[in-house]
Every structure is written in C-alpha cells, then in structure tokens.
Amino acid sequence: MIRTFHQGLRLWAIGRVLVRYRLDAILFTLKPLRPLSFLLHLLPWNWFRQAEGTRGERIRCALEDLGPIFVKFGQMLSTRRDLLPDDLALELARLQDRVPAFPSDQARVEIEKALEQPIATVFAEFTDAPLASASIAQVHAARLRDGRSVVVKVVRPGIDRTIRADLEILHLIAFLADRYWADGRRLRPREVVAEYEKTVLDELDLIREGANAVTIRRHFEGSGLVYIPEVIWDYTRRNVMVMERISGIPVAEVDALRALGVNLRLLAERGVELFFTQVFRHNFFHADMHPGNIFVDASDPEDPSYLAVDFGIVGSLLDSDQHYLAENFYAFFNRDYRRVAELYVQSGWVPRHTRVDEFEGAIRSVCEPIFQKPLDQISFGTLLLRLFQTARRFDMEVQPQLVLLQKTLLNIEGLGRQLYPQLDLWTTAKPFIERWMSEQVGVRAFLRSAERNLPKVLVQLPELPMRLQEVLDSERDRAERDAALRAELRALKAMLQRDARRRAEAFTGIGLLIGAGVATRMDAFTHWHGVPWPSWALGLFGLALLFFSLRRGDGLIRRMRGMGQDRPD
Incomplete structure (x- = not known):
C-alpha cells in the first residue's frame, strides 16, 4: 500500500514536470487518449502560456528536473540514433550529470559501515570536500596509513x-507506450528500458x-x-571502492595541453588505437569514455598517454559480431x-x-561523400544517423549488443x-584493422588457435580411440536403421500399389458388367409407358461408371508408383 502510494506521488510529480514544459501533449498521442486531444486547448494552463524553446530543449530540461536517473536515461537515449529524431538525439547529448554532493558526514557513515572500522583506522587523511559528485x-x-594517495x-x-x-515508473511508461503509442512497436521502449536497467544496476556494484x-x-x-589506477x-x-589516485590533465582542457607542448596529433591517434585495441584485440572496452573520465599524462609532452577512471560501464561483443564488425x-x-552490404545480410x-x-547503392551514397576527409569535416554522429536511416528503409533490426x-x-x-x-581517421585506423584481419586468418591464426586449444586436446587425447569407436558404432547403427x-x-x-491395382481392376469389372447388362437388356426397356429415354439414361450411366472406374484405378496406380521417389532406395 505504501509502495503504491509513493509510486502515485512520483507519477504526480512526473505529470507536473510534463505540464511545466508543455509536454503534456505527449500523453494525448497514446491511442486511448487520442480522441480527447481537443481537451489540451481546454486545460487552464494552456490558455496563456506558450512553449519556450524547441521540443528537444524542453525534453532535456524536463529530464534534468526529474532527477539523476532520468538524466542518465536521457544520456543513454542520446546514443540511440537509430531510434530518435536528429534534433532530440543532439539535445539529449547535452544532458549533464550534475548532482549536488551529499553531506560528508553521511559519506563517513557509509564508509565506516562498509569497512566495519573507523575511518581514522584505515586512512591517515580523509578529505571531506568531494573531488567529484555524480548521480x-x-x-x-x-x-x-602506508602513505599511498588514494x-x-x-x-x-x-x-x-x-x-x-x-x-x-520507467517500465510502466514503456509498457503504456508499447501498447498504445503509434510508434511504440518500432521504437521498442520496453527493450530500451530493460537495457538501461541492466546498465544502471551494474553501476551500483563497485x-x-x-x-x-x-x-x-x-x-x-x-x-x-x-x-x-x-x-x-x-x-x-x-x-x-578505494583506488590509487592519479594525477593528470583533463582531456577537455586542450588549451592547457597546448601550453605544455603536448603532441596532440599523437595523442589523438593513440585515442583511435586505444578504441580499436579494446574492441578487437581484447574484446572488453571502457564504454563510458566521456571527457570527465579521461585524463592525459603530459609528463613527457612528446610521448603523452591517457589515464582512465570510472569503469562502471564496460562492453564486449560476441565473437560473431566482432568478426562481422571488423x-x-x-x-x-x-x-x-x-x-559491406553482404556482411549486413x-x-x-x-x-x-x-x-x-x-543496399550497396544506399551505403555508397552515405559513405562516399565523407571518405578521406579529416575529422573536422565529418561527424560520426551524423554518419551513424544516416546509416541507421538508410538501414531502416531495409528493415534493419536494432542490435542491442552494439x-x-x-x-x-x-x-x-x-x-x-x-x-x-585534422586527424585523418581512415589513415590512422586502416593499418590496425588490416593487422587484426591478418591475425584472424592464415598461418598465424592457425598457430594461435592450436596453442590455445592444445591443453584441451592433450587432456582428451587418451579418450580419442574410445570416442572414435563410439562414433563408428553409432554411424553403423544409424546406417542399419536407415536400411x-x-x-x-x-x-x-x-503393397499399396497391389491394392490400388486390385481396386482399379474391381472398378473396371463392375463398370464392364453394368455396361454389358445395359447393352443386352436395352430392347426390354426400349419403351416404358411409351417413352424410350430410360434405356439411354441407363446406358449413359453405365458408360460413365466405366470411365470413372478406369480413371480412378489409373490415378491410384500413378500415385502409388510416385511414392518414395523423393527418398532414394
């Protein structure tokens, strides 16, 4: 009862936010409420207020007002260029996970409760002011106590x-949208919320x-x-969670990096290499690489490297998806x-x-105009959007794993x-992909696979003769059963052919007997009450029965002869 009451209050709060940003019209796009859309003009709060900002801006502001969970949901949605219109995706990408810090005394209580000992016992120093605060x-x-900074x-x-x-609440909204919203089936809101639920719950486990x-x-x-770290x-x-403390320059502070003389071209190229290495060589990648989580070690400006934190969201691919993607x-x-088109199919x-x-022509029309252009003249976001729009025309399914x-x-x-x-992404990435492809085929791939599977083979080798004999016995038994x-x-x-032949012969005999009887007795029935038609009628009946018998028998024989032709003897 209390839980239902709190849910009701939360839904009421969501409704107030929708009204505040003039998004209540969304409710009337649901199928049951669509006939009542005229009520929008009768609601008092719609008489004088005008919508401020674009649709995307109002949705972004509403999510920020609803709290951190809805902000993170909006951030996740901003990556789904296959589901959202361009204006919404771009606006949701501007969502910031800015959340006020909670009091340090609460943090101390949580830490001491988790570690089951006072903070002073574990740490020589503890700073109450937080370095960062998120949702x-x-x-x-x-x-x-041993002097390490953490x-x-x-x-x-x-x-x-x-x-x-x-x-x-999100599951309830997704259920209603899926059932009553016109675009619900195409956008698959229930699957989107389920995907988000898994991601956000994983972040809770440090x-x-x-x-x-x-x-x-x-x-x-x-x-x-x-x-x-x-x-x-x-x-x-x-x-x-306690981690080593790192010291670096936030990657977004480009002016500070330039002032130190950091080789930005090398740093950018290493970012591309970092992405492809994680995805294709390790198949385990940091999936939350926004600027707040990436720092630069500029101790050697000519040889810079990255520092990464916050590993709550990671990703990996199935071997088949990884291969097709490469x-x-x-x-x-x-x-x-x-x-490319063949691989999609x-x-x-x-x-x-x-x-x-x-499909090949459609992909060419999207990709060819941006090929070999530097990064400042292209946008992967726009490229992905156009690719998804093209693929949607060919009924491409959403791939949650990607x-x-x-x-x-x-x-x-x-x-x-x-x-x-000015980074030429194609020139930077192509050698890496070519090297990865060469490692997946040929002698090196064979030797690597043999090395990986050799221990398993050696363990099973003594059992190989017995298993081979079992396979041979099983194959012999199968052959005997098939024979x-x-x-x-x-x-x-x-047997069926003989039965069909006997039936045909019987029908033919009956037809001949009736025909013969009619022929021999025709004179006796030439006049019946002065009308000669019964003799002709009986004669025609006999001939029809004879014709039917012959056709029936011939058809049965043909069907019996055709049996089993699809299966070789």
Whole structure:
C-alpha cells in the first residue's frame, strides 16, 4: 500500500514536470487518449502560456528536473540514433550529470559501515570536500596509513531504492507506450528500458567496477597508451571502492595541453588505437569514455598517454559480431560497399531477402561523400544517423549488443575532434584493422588457435580411440536403421500399389458388367409407358461408371508408383 502510494506521488510529480514544459501533449498521442486531444486547448494552463524553446530543449530540461536517473536515461537515449529524431538525439547529448554532493558526514557513515572500522583506522587523511559528485556516487581524496594517495568512491545513501522505484515508473511508461503509442512497436521502449536497467544496476556494484578496472589494467600493463589506477581490494566493498589516485590533465582542457607542448596529433591517434585495441584485440572496452573520465599524462609532452577512471560501464561483443564488425571496417576502408552490404545480410542485421545491390547503392551514397576527409569535416554522429536511416528503409533490426559500442565510438569522436580536428581517421585506423584481419586468418591464426586449444586436446587425447569407436558404432547403427526403414518403405509401397491395382481392376469389372447388362437388356426397356429415354439414361450411366472406374484405378496406380521417389532406395 505504501509502495503504491509513493509510486502515485512520483507519477504526480512526473505529470507536473510534463505540464511545466508543455509536454503534456505527449500523453494525448497514446491511442486511448487520442480522441480527447481537443481537451489540451481546454486545460487552464494552456490558455496563456506558450512553449519556450524547441521540443528537444524542453525534453532535456524536463529530464534534468526529474532527477539523476532520468538524466542518465536521457544520456543513454542520446546514443540511440537509430531510434530518435536528429534534433532530440543532439539535445539529449547535452544532458549533464550534475548532482549536488551529499553531506560528508553521511559519506563517513557509509564508509565506516562498509569497512566495519573507523575511518581514522584505515586512512591517515580523509578529505571531506568531494573531488567529484555524480548521480550514483561521489569521490573523496584520502591517504592510506602506508602513505599511498588514494580516492574513495562511495555510493549515495538510499540511491538503490530511488533507482529501483524510478525504474518501475520507467517500465510502466514503456509498457503504456508499447501498447498504445503509434510508434511504440518500432521504437521498442520496453527493450530500451530493460537495457538501461541492466546498465544502471551494474553501476551500483563497485566490486564489479573494480573487477572491470583490474581486467583493463591487465590488458594494458606496460602499454604506452593508457594507465589504469590500481584497485585496493582490502578496502573495496559493494558500495565503497578505494583506488590509487592519479594525477593528470583533463582531456577537455586542450588549451592547457597546448601550453605544455603536448603532441596532440599523437595523442589523438593513440585515442583511435586505444578504441580499436579494446574492441578487437581484447574484446572488453571502457564504454563510458566521456571527457570527465579521461585524463592525459603530459609528463613527457612528446610521448603523452591517457589515464582512465570510472569503469562502471564496460562492453564486449560476441565473437560473431566482432568478426562481422571488423570485416565491415575493413571493407569500408577499402570502399568495398558490396562486401559491406553482404556482411549486413550474412550477420542477420538486415533480412535475408534484402537485395544486396540496392543496399550497396544506399551505403555508397552515405559513405562516399565523407571518405578521406579529416575529422573536422565529418561527424560520426551524423554518419551513424544516416546509416541507421538508410538501414531502416531495409528493415534493419536494432542490435542491442552494439549500442555501447556506438556510444564509445561517439565519445572517441568527441575526444578526437577536441584534440586534433585534422586527424585523418581512415589513415590512422586502416593499418590496425588490416593487422587484426591478418591475425584472424592464415598461418598465424592457425598457430594461435592450436596453442590455445592444445591443453584441451592433450587432456582428451587418451579418450580419442574410445570416442572414435563410439562414433563408428553409432554411424553403423544409424546406417542399419536407415536400411531397415528403406526396406519397410519399399514393402509398403509395393503393397499399396497391389491394392490400388486390385481396386482399379474391381472398378473396371463392375463398370464392364453394368455396361454389358445395359447393352443386352436395352430392347426390354426400349419403351416404358411409351417413352424410350430410360434405356439411354441407363446406358449413359453405365458408360460413365466405366470411365470413372478406369480413371480412378489409373490415378491410384500413378500415385502409388510416385511414392518414395523423393527418398532414394
């Protein structure tokens, strides 16, 4: 009862925000309320107020007023260029996750409760003023007793309950939209909310985030591309995480990087390499690479590298999607649009009945105008949008497993555009894709696969003769069963043919007897009450029966003879 009451209050608050930003008209696009749309003009708050700002601006402001969960939902939606109109996607991309910090005494209580010991026991220093504050958690600076500088990330108190309550509201809204909104089926709101729910609930678990950080740190250990801070597992819990503190320049502060003489071209190229390495070599990528999470180590301006934090959202691809995606990039870099179209069909991203030549022409019209242009003259966001619009014409299905990849690609585009707009993305990325493709085929790929599978093969090798014998026995038994079945089918076919022949002969005999009887007795029935027609009628009946019998028997024989022709003896 209390839960329902709180949900009702939340829905009332959402309604007030919709009215405030003149978005109440959205409700009247639902099928049951559409006939009542004239009431919009009768509602008192619509008499004098005029809508301020564009549709996208009003939706963005409404989401910011509704709170952090709706802000994050809007941010996620901004990456779905396949679902939203261009103006909405661009406006939602401007959503900022600006949330006031919660009191430091609450942070202390949560940390001590999670670690089960006083803060003074764990930390030699603890800074009450947070370094950063977001919708899920906030970060404080601290120093461990052994002298290491660290940051302490603590989840907001009660945010789990707030998130789950708002998710229930979002599920309800998605259900109504899917059932009653005209575009509900095409935009698939229930799947979108389910996808968002998984992402945001994963962010609540800081142990999971720590494990993600450790995995990426291991992948790039000793690399000059990126440095991942160390997770201090002794003081990491589900709602508290302690990590090594890093020092770098925010990647968005381009003027500061220029003042230090940082090689921005090399830095931008390394950003592209970082993306492709994570996606294709490691198949485990940081999926929240916005400027607030990326820093630059400028200690050597001619050899800069990245520093990354916040690993709550990561992504990976199925082997099949990874392979198709790499081949897509490879074909695209070589302007082989025919191959791009074929890969879309083979992967199932567009229906099998799609005409490859038409799809090829559509892709060429989108990609060719921007080929070999520097980054400051193209936009991946616009490119993706046009590709999705083109693919929608060919009934392309939304691919949820590629959403995080699209989001990361847009983040990389933003970083590259800020750092070095003259970057030739194609020239930078093509060698990497070619190298990856060469590693997936040929002798090197065979040797790597053999090395990976050799331990498993060696374990199963002693059992190989027994398993081979079982396969041979199974194949022999199957062959014997098939031979017995074919013999039974031949016997059944012969029996049916004999039966059909006997029926035909019987029908033919009956017809001949009736015809003969009619012929021999025709004189006796020549006149009946002075009318000669019964003899002719009986004669015609006999001949018709004879004709039917012959056709019936012949048809049965033909059908019996045709049995089993599709299955070889």
